[in-house]
Amino acid sequence: IADFFRNLDHLITLHQRKYDKLQVLKKAMLEKMFPKNGSSVPEIRFKGFTDAWEQRKLGEILQERNTRTSDFESNPLYSLTIESGVTPKTDRYERSSLVTKTEDLFKTVKPNEFVTNPMNLRFGALGYNKNAFTVSVSGYYDVFSIDDDKCSGFWNAYFKTPTAMNIFDNAATGSLIEKRRVKYSTLQQLAFYMPNDLSEKAEIGKYMDTFDHLITLHQRELEKLQNIKKSMLEKMFV
Incomplete structure (x- = not known):
């Protein structure tokens, strides 16, 4: 029994270390791979890219999306979180109460389209829809395509x-500090330095998405091992 739990603790520690290391590395690369x-x-x-990035307004590359639905069978209901971006609602989430007979209150999000929460964007x-299918989110959120969904x-x-968070924070408006928001119309006016070459954007995006994928894998494995340990502690002792 002792060996079993010792091995389990060892695996949990390994995945925790890998998870923490990836988080630190991702944070460092976020600061170094984008202008500040x-x-x-x-x-x-990346090798082969030398041109300076140009400052442009986001409105030049944004296209708002406002298609509504209440068909959760065809468009699964997703949520938006700071930690996980566009993510499925839990199985416990009650969908029937959300359906209205008079109007469709939820917005559809096609693959690679973006979702932002105006209240908490800063x-x-x-996040963006990483699935190969269309999902639906709260109608309160802003949904848009950026760079034709290529980057x-x-x-x-x-x-x-940190640079973008600062831009969003400075652009947020509202009479109360806790309710300051970045509206879509405001988002369009914000200027960012960006490459003209879409291939450079794609290379950076692919690299950063790999980080997110690995972080998610280790996080899931860590949670799985922790659940196994909890279950075994309850079952292997009187």
């Missing part, structure tokens, strides 16, 4: 950098 402090180039770039409440991974990472 008014610079037009990031500290680290805290990182954003969603790039923008998903960029929008979570």
Whole structure:
């Protein structure tokens, strides 16, 4: 019994260390692969890309989406969280109470389209649909396509950098501090340094998405092992 739990603790520690290491590495790369402090180039770039990034308004590459639905069979209901981005609602979530007979209150989000929460955008409440199918989210959220959905991974990472968070925070408006928000109309007016070459955006996005994928894998494995340990503690002792 002691050996069993010793091995389980060892596995939990390994995955925790890998998870923590990936989080630290991702944070460092977010700061180095995107411009900061008014610079037009990031500290680290992929080989073959040398042109300076140009400052452009997001409105030049954003296209708002406002298709409504209450058909959760065809468009599974998803939520938006700061931690996980666009993620499925839990099985315990009651959907029947959300369906209205008079109007469709939920917005559809096609693959690679973005979702932001105006109220919490400055805290990182954003993400894009990584599924191969269309989902639906609260009608309160802003849904849009950016760069024709070709570089969603790039923008998903960029929008979570300290530089972007500062831009969003400065742009937020509202009479109460806790209710300040970044409306879609405001988002369109914000200027960001960005590469003209879509292939550079795609390379950066692919790299950052790999981080997210590995972090999620280790997080799931860690949670799985912790649940197994909890279950075995309850069953292997009188």
